[in-house]
Amino acid sequence: MEENKHFTIDWTNCRLCPRECGADRTRGFGACKVGNTITAARAALHMWEEPCISGDEGSGAVFFSGCNLGCVYCQNREIALGHSGRTITQDRLCEIYMELQEKKANNINLVTAGHYLPIVIESIKRARKSGLTIPIVYNSSGYEKVEAIEALDGIVDIFLPDFKYISSEMAARYSNAPDYPEVAKRALAQMVKQTGGADPANASRARSRRAAVRGASSPQRSPAWQALGICAELLITAAVICALYIVWQMWWTGVEAERAQNETTQSVDWSDPSNNGGTVTIAKAQEGDAPVQPKDAKYGDLIAQIYIPRFGSQWHRNIVEGTTLEQLNRHGLGHYDTTQMPGQVGNFAVAGHRNGYGQPLGDVDKLQEGDPIIVRTKDYWYVYHYTRYEIVLPTDVHVIAPNPEDSTANPTKRMITLTTCEPKYSTPTHRWISYGELAYWAKVSDGVPKELATTDSSGAVMFSTTETPSIASRIGSLDKVVFGALVVWLVLFIAAAVAWRWPVLREIRAGERRRPDASIYGGLLRLQPGVAPIRWLLLALLLFAAAAALFQWGFPWAAANIPFLQQMSNFVAAS
Numbered sequence: 001m002e003e004n005k006h007f008t009i010d011w012t013n014c015r016l017c018p019r020e021c022g023a024d025r026t027r028g029f030g031a032c033k034v035g036n037t038i039t040a041a042r043a044a045l046h047m048w049e050e051p052c053i054s055g056d057e058g059s060g061a062v063f064f065s066g067c068n069l070g071c072v073y074c075q076n077r078e079i080a081l082g083h084s085g086r087t088i089t090q091d092r093l094c095e096i097y098m099e100l101q102e103k104k105a106n107n108i109n110l111v112t113a114g115h116y117l118p119i120v121i122e123s124i125k126r127a128r129k130s131g132l133t134i135p136i137v138y139n140s141s142g143y144e145k146v147e148a149i150e151a152l153d154g155i156v157d158i159f160l161p162d163f164k165y166i167s168s169e170m171a172a173r174y175s176n177a178p179d180y181p182e183v184a185k186r187a188l189a190q191m192v193k194q195t196g197g198a199d200p201a202n203a204s205r206a207r208s209r210r211a212a213v214r215g216a217s218s219p220q221r222s223p224a225w226q227a228l229g230i231c232a233e234l235l236i237t238a239a240v241i242c243a244l245y246i247v248w249q250m251w252w253t254g255v256e257a258e259r260a261q262n263e264t265t266q267s268v269d270w271s272d273p274s275n276n277g278g279t280v281t282i283a284k285a286q287e288g289d290a291p292v293q294p295k296d297a298k299y300g301d302l303i304a305q306i307y308i309p310r311f312g313s314q315w316h317r318n319i320v321e322g323t324t325l326e327q328l329n330r331h332g333l334g335h336y337d338t339t340q341m342p343g344q345v346g347n348f349a350v351a352g353h354r355n356g357y358g359q360p361l362g363d364v365d366k367l368q369e370g371d372p373i374i375v376r377t378k379d380y381w382y383v384y385h386y387t388r389y390e391i392v393l394p395t396d397v398h399v400i401a402p403n404p405e406d407s408t409a410n411p412t413k414r415m416i417t418l419t420t421c422e423p424k425y426s427t428p429t430h431r432w433i434s435y436g437e438l439a440y441w442a443k444v445s446d447g448v449p450k451e452l453a454t455t456d457s458s459g460a461v462m463f464s465t466t467e468t469p470s471i472a473s474r475i476g477s478l479d480k481v482v483f484g485a486l487v488v489w490l491v492l493f494i495a496a497a498v499a500w501r502w503p504v505l506r507e508i509r510a511g512e513r514r515r516p517d518a519s520i521y522g523g524l525l526r527l528q529p530g531v532a533p534i535r536w537l538l539l540a541l542l543l544f545a546a547a548a549a550l551f552q553w554g555f556p557w558a559a560a561n562i563p564f565l566q567q568m569s570n571f572v573a574a575s
Contacts, residue, residue, distance in 0.1 A: 060105030
């Protein structure tokens with residue numbers, strides 16, 4: 001026999017619940033289908049209660065086996081019948097409470113615990129002495145004795161009951177409990193009385209108690225610690241911005257360059273080497289002097305396209321006239337206007353970035369002797385073979401002379417020279433120079449060079465390099481993305497404000513939640529209306545819009561106006 005606050009429990013003649021079955025639960029099961037030792041089916045963070053119960057971290061739910069109702073529609077039938085669960089001691093139950101608190105549970109949620117009430121009450125008292133500070137939720141069917149609810153006064157902070165039936169007939173039919181409506185009404189009245197209800201004085205006391213519990217679990221930090229926390233947030237923000245700048249320089253500038261190259265390709269009426277995805281023929285290698293095309297070009301004109309299989313089966317870039325940063329940043333590769341044209345005796349010299357802006361020559365160190373370097377003009381293919389490389393100072397301009405092997409002698413070979421920066425990932429102090437010599441030329445109208453051809457399972461010849469613009473390059477300007485994200489944020493903000501308003505701020509003002517520490521992102525989160533998932537979504541939209549704005553306007557401005565960034569990024573604003 002155990003004594004509690006308002007009633008006495010005799011496990012040999014159990015009358016704990018409204019069934020009053022009188023079972024000897026020390027030897028067998030009562031109407032609740034369990035004995036007098038605790039059986040629990042689950043103990044874990046639970047996100048699927050009411051938002052105010054689950055909170056941001058989840059409710060620390062303990063699902064007790066057994067139930068005194070036995071509803072025919074029960075969704076947890078195996079648990080309610082006592083067929084699922086593990087027998088635990090009171091000590092272990094206390095440990096479970098503490099483990100859930102350590103996992104940042106918003107509360108301890110006692111699910112269908114009425115048939116273990118004396119043990120549960122004692123376990124909570126012991127856990128409180130051991131440091132349990134989070135609120136206690138009593139989650140029940142509503143079929144409880146008033147005396148049992150009274151025994152929970154000062155133990156339970158929140159009652160979460162069902163009210164299943166208003167009809168005795170329905171209660172009898174589906175739960176074999178014709179007295180359910182009257183019993184539940186009396187129990188609910190006592191729950192309301194304990195937690196405040198309509199009485200302002202009682203409500204105030206209930207809020208104060210809950211606020212005291214929350215405050216005890218996480219006391220407010222000192223101003224110095226809060227200031228340190230804000231400094232940490234600023235440092236983390238700065239680190240993220242730096243990381244995003246690197247992403248912009250290494251990736252997004254390449255996306256923009258790809259888009260510019262696609263636009264350039266679409267602006268000319270060159271034939272499609274892939275025959276619109278169909279079968280093609282291998283172009284015959286032509287003998288004799290190679291034709292020169294184009295004879296001349298204006299600054300910014302597309303003069304050729306280049307294919308280097310060593311860099312990947314899909315790798316190809318445009319070559320435009322001019323080697324200013326504007327041309328290299330936007331178009332990939334630029335032709336030194338003082339050097340020869342494709343096919344011409346002498347040196348067809350090309351420059352490109354090794355890092356950022358699509359890094360067209362990022363893999364020059366992978367070239368091997370004999371690798372094909374294919375240049376396509378409007379009407380001709382020029383197939384060069386890679387011969388060697390050298391690393392020189394930026395002042396060594398002989399590398400783009402008509403005869404780079406001997407700048408004082410007249411050229412006798414048809415050469416190609418690729419120039420880029422060295423080293424790849426730091427301030428370039430030298431230039432990496434790659435050389436090639438013309439092997440043969442062919443007509444575009446005859447097909448494609450064998451170096452750019454593959455065969456399918458049927459033996460049909462296919463062009464190996466197909467132009468497939470990336471999804472990112474199709475987006476265009478990010479200003480639409482920024483404004484679109486802000487519009488979505490505004491719509492959700494208004495909807496959340498109408499539906500939920502600002503529950504966190506309301507709780508803080510009402511004293512139900514302690515005033516949080518000063519925080520930049522915490523403050524932004526609290527300023528968003530709605531329940532936790534909506535607030536997090538709103539904050540994510542704002543941060544996404546901010547990141548997109550940096551890519552569209554912030555980083556280009558910084559790279560163009562801050563000297564060391566300009567030097568590092570080789571950036572110029574497009575005219």
